Amino acid sequence: MHPGQRAADDDLVRRLVARQFPRWAGRTVRRYPSGGTVNALYRLGHDLVVRLPLTQGGAGDVARERAWLPRLAPLLPVAVPEVLGAGEPAEGYPWPWSVYRWLPGENPRAGALGAPEALAVDLARFVTAMRGVSLPGAPVAHRGGPVASLDRATRAAVEELRGIPGEAVDCDAALAVWEAALAAPPWDGPPVWLHADLMPGNLLVDGGRLTAVIDFGCAGAGDPACDLFPAWNLLPSGAREVFRAALGVDDATWLRGRGRTLSQALVALPYYRTTNPAMADNARHVIREVLEEHASAGHPRPRATRTKRGR
Template sequence: MHADQLTVSPDAVRGLIYDQFPEWRGLTIRSIVSHGTVNAVFGVGEHLAARFPLQPGDVETTRRWLRAEAEAAAELVGRTRFPTPEPVALGEPGPGYPLPWSVQTWIPGVVATDDDPGESPAFAYDLAEFITEVRAIDTRGRSFHGGGRGGDLRSHDVWMETCFSNSEQLLDVARLRRIWAVLRDLPRGGTGDVMTHGDLVPGNVLVSDGHLAGVLDVGGLGPADPALDLVAAWHLLEAGPRQALREELGCDDLEWQRGKAWAFEQAMGVVWYYRDSNPAMNRMGRRTLGRIVADNSSA
């Protein structure tokens, strides 16, 4: 999926785990098919998952990043009624893999990429409950920092220009540029940053019988624009359940539109970047943009 992507084989993973965590030597190691874009994931027995970053980096920088992810995951455990992964251990570089890696609990279930909950009002209400409970976590004085999603929409203009330029043969770029020109200027409301999951896309959401069954990839938990987790409305829901989510959360027009803006920014990137390497992410981006275009047309 990435030009400089690292590879890690099941044999290398087995060696790293058995050498560094001998108490797990009796457990089966299996590769997990995932639509994720950040880590290669391997099951360790029935209750653990080992995650290996896909992109190369400095060892100490990667170690700090993994520790920060583990702290975020630990902060979320038990704060909602929906299962989320718990950090278990950090592994070190070794034969077959050059970076630190992590182990967390395995959350069983079917991702929304494979079992679409988009028409389920029950799922929308569950999602609203999750977002509300995450927002209720104390920021402890922290605020958004960094260049990712969750701060100033206009700071993404250079990236969006890259996305538009690379999408000329894929999408109606002229129309999408007009939509972004409006969305990018939406101001922040009067509220400060709140805690957010940060990446509520289908591959990070588990579903069962039209309900939310768990949430994955929680290492990005942190303070951000309260509208950030509203990307889920556009990535995961059709019009009726989307409106149910909005009403349950009590979103005003500005917050709702900013959520749309963050979803738009994310979707524009995944369509061209994962055009050939990750069909599920590509389809998600196209579907999200289609929902946003349709919503704008009906406004």
């Protein structure tokens, strides 16, 4: 998926574990299929999971989780990962890695939620709890800065999508939504604690209800709009309104949150379309949901403009 991505396999994990955590040596190791983009996951026996960063950029997330997860866990309403082993570079693997307790549950899937409105309430409770955290010294959340900081990458992604045959993205409508996010009043309050990556792959449910949130590698402080991702990457329109009402989101924050979610999807789609089907499909879903919401609010879709490519 990425330039410089590190190869990993079952044998490497066995050697790393045997060398650094001999109490777990001899356990079965098997790769766990995941649509994630930053880490490879390996089941270690039935109750543990090894998480190996795929790139040097992901290695920084390891330290963030080790530092903050133990302090965040007692303040949150659902389970979060528990670091049981702090692995270090060895066996030719160059970055720190971790062993976690395995958290049961399934990733929710947009369009196949058992109790979407109840899940919306659960998600709002989690986001509210994160915002209420008062731990000092919070790092800056990934993507937690001003919306304008995403402008160049967002516009570049839109232009790239214009040139990809077969991707039915209304790029002019997407730019209209993005412009609305840029025009929305910025967050003028203090930064709040955020998970900052509430994608379906980072949520676990059981019986349709939220049981755990994983992957805190992006967590930190920033604009509260950053944690509105589930509104468009997971929840149908009715549950989306439940989520918004439970959080008490004002119009400006909603516009910024929608723009941020759209930006992430626009950037992800051309990047992952041939390497990570789960991420690409989620991006298509987000773009579709955002543009439908924008149109249903009475905003006409812009007339298509002809470019040098004939579009």
